[in-house]
Amino acid sequence: MSGHSQFKNIMYRKGAQDAKRAKTFAKLGREILVAAKSGSDPQSNPRLRSALAAARTVNMPSDNINRIMKKAAGGEELESYEDVRFEGFGPGGVAVIVEALTDNRNRTVPEMRSIFSKFGGNLGEIGSVNFMFEHIGIVVLSKEDLFIESLFEKAVDAGADNLEENEGEFVITTSVGLFGQVRDYMTEQVKTPLSSEIVWRPINTIDCDFETTKTLFRMVDVLEDNDDVQKVFTNFSCSDEVQHKIDEEFNKD
Helix, strand or coil: CCHHHHHHHHHHHHHHHHHHHHHHHHHHHHHHHHHHCCCCCHHHCHHHHHHHHHHHHCCCCHHHHHHHHHHHHCCCCCCCCEEEEEEEECHHHCEEEEEEEECCHHHHHHHHHHHHHHCCCEECCCCCCHHHEEEEEEEEEECCCCCHHHHHHHHHHHCCCEEEEECCEEEEEEECCCHHHHHHHHHHHCCCCCEEEEEEEECCCEECCHHHHHHHHHHHHHHHHCCCEEEEEECEECCHHHHHHHHHHHHCC
């Protein structure tokens, strides 16, 4: 590949990354706006506290956050958003849960149905796949300067359900109801988490081959690119060999 082509490729990737970053900020901004409508004080508004914590995790500029908070507090007519969850199956029978915020359900529903259908899946009813997942809070801390014994005691004090040890990090799981309490306690008593969010974690996973995994990745990309979609969860897994081939495919040219 020529130096000029390499430069063009780097610039293309940077542009794609910048666009993705901007879309992430826009989605977080929408969540902050919706949360702030219920009260602008994060201490008494758990949803707003969670949204602001998520924004800080991805280094969303303070100016952006302040502008959204002022808009929410300004008394002006704001867009009316509602939380919507979609459930269905993707390629290979993989279960998919999509969380969205929409100001027009009549637009979002057919868009979701179209995306599922395009990639060989089908949109189901609410409850069609969520029993395959645990709805839990997760707080992730860096292992640096932490010992599992003392951290376990802190997690118990905070009200967490479990503490898991992964490479380079500790993962604390909690019920949805106690998620904010546990996250805040760990932040104040231990350190700022690497990430913290409420997720749908699969109880069991479906092992997928290369073609299925590639199609599923495309489907998730398209879903996440939709302005109304906040988060996407699946119960898929793949081997290291398949993941390596996917990475090669992504990094080609």
